[in-house]
Amino acid sequence: MKATSVKAYGTESAEADLKQFNIDRREVTSKDVGIDILFCGVCHSDLHFAHNDWDMTQYPVVPGHEIVGRVTHVGAGVSKYKEGDLVAVGCLVYSCRTCKNCKADLEQYCPEWVPTYGGYDKHLKTNTHGGYSESIVVDEEFVLGVPENLDPAGVAPILCAGITTWSPLRYWNVGKGSKVAVVGLGGLGHMAIKLATALGAHVTLFSRSANKIEDAKALGADEVIISTDQTQMEKALGRFDLILDTVPYAHDLNPYVGTLTTNGTLVVVGYLGPLDPMLVTVPLIMGRKSIAGSLIGGIAETQELLDFCGKHNITSDIEIINIQDINLAYKRMLKSDVKYRFVIDMKSLKS
């Protein structure tokens, strides 16, 4: 199949910095949409993947799965989009569309889903490459429409950080009167506060430090509980219907389980790996409580979120960078030194 060579930023090994090189994009097939990338959010997964932290990276890798751009061309069979439309691409670019999960709009749980980078592009027979690039070609079923009233740079993180927190909020029916708590105030946590607040929930942030109180309240949180303060934690026992745990490393879940109400659920969305320390089952059993996990969201649910954000004027709080600053941005992310997401202005790659 014919391909076009485009500029991208990525790495050829776990140790090397990201740098500029060219990649191939397939020509637009009948069901494909060609997109000029305007902005791409920088997710923790990008950094882990570039560094091969999960021991599954094939090089070269071009990260980026929080993509916002304009449609430049469409295949003859495309009906959903036309040239000039503001669109987005998130974490997946293909799935089988015949399995039980695909039929239930849960493409993210399809055994054959193709991630936006580090997956397999069956057309070019190479790895898929992500949004740290000038342009991308994606099947229209995996392209999302972006409300024109939203700032496109602030929309980018909705495609991963946003949908990762939205999907559990919707699955566990959060609405007016729900008591929701969020653990961790980063890219995911700040979106969780905004979205749960907009759904009408009473929202609490668990934080280890008092210096997050003002920030959390500015984002819409009703309350902040300092998780290292025993008195505050005891007062919180049995209170929350849903806890969204966004912390991206191994940590102690036990103190939070006690703060769930009967039938309450703690959902882990930020960390993949064994828990340390281990989970104590007593508070789970004494109240039929659950620990669950959740991965991004399906295509229909992601579109629902973008439409909800358009209606409620919600975007991420971001810091815009040039692509040439990406290695520094990764270093700052490892120190949690960003409020709350870096977004790359792709003009910097084109010039």
Ligand SMILES: [Zn+2]
């Ligand atoms: Zn991500």
Ligand SMILES: [Zn+2]
């Ligand atoms: Zn499937």
